[in-house]
Amino acid sequence: YTRALLARIAPDARVVQTVGYPVVFGQVRSSDQNAPTLIVYGLYDTTPTVKDEWTVDPLSAPIVNARALGILLVGRGVNNHKGPVLASILALEALLAEGHSSPVNLIYVIEGEEEIGSPSLAGFVEAYRDLLEQAQGVWLPCMQQNSAGSMILRRAYKGILFGTLSC
Numbered sequence: 001y002t003r004a005l006l007a008r009i010a011p012d013a014r015v016v017q018t019v020g021y022p023v024v025f026g027q028v029r030s031s032d033q034n035a036p037t038l039i040v041y042g043l044y045d046t047t048p049t050v051k052d053e054w055t056v057d058p059l060s061a062p063i064v065n066a067r068a069l070g071i072l073l074v075g076r077g078v079n080n081h082k083g084p085v086l087a088s089i090l091a092l093e094a095l096l097a098e099g100h101s102s103p104v105n106l107i108y109v110i111e112g113e114e115e116i117g118s119p120s121l122a123g124f125v126e127a128y129r130d131l132l133e134q135a136q137g138v139w140l141p142c143m144q145q146n147s148a149g150s151m152i153l154r155r156a157y158k159g160i161l162f163g164t165l166s167c
Contacts, residue, residue, distance in 0.1 A: 002044045006108055009092045018120035021045065021112030025128070028092060031101035039107045039138040042085035043114035046076060069147050084141035085110060107135060
């Protein structure tokens with residue numbers, strides 16, 4: 001399903017097998033020969049649904065009045081990355097449908113093991129290293145709306161952390 005969605009904008013969209021769950025991969029090329037390249041990272045896996053944590057059916061995606069937050073969509077994956085990755089695909093599809101080109105080259109990498117620590121992603125990265133190294137950046141779509149109704153779009157994550165934990 002995720003591959004079919006990505007294929008709406010990326011003609012080479014495919015499912016790449018790994019030792020675990022596959023990666024959905026595809027590219028969108030800009031008509032600008034000098035356009036930078038951006039990796040769009042996302043995920044299609046979810047944590048288990050715990051029945052006691054939901055006041056609505058998490059798979060029904062109802063629009064509800066959450067009093068303090070106002071009217072909003074409640075459902076599995078509407079936040080995190082699934083909804084925002086879909087939004088990026090649909091936005092680009094609309095841009096392309098109007099005859100425009102993507103302003104940047106995009107490499108979509110949508111994995112299925114993020115919720116368990118991405119154990120197969122390293123193998124995918126190694127197999128596609130030459131292509132992935134062409135990117136100048138990575139975007140993790142995670143758009144949200146605050147309680148005032150303003151859109152929040154994170155533009156950067158900075159830093160790196162190395163550590164050792166001994167128990």
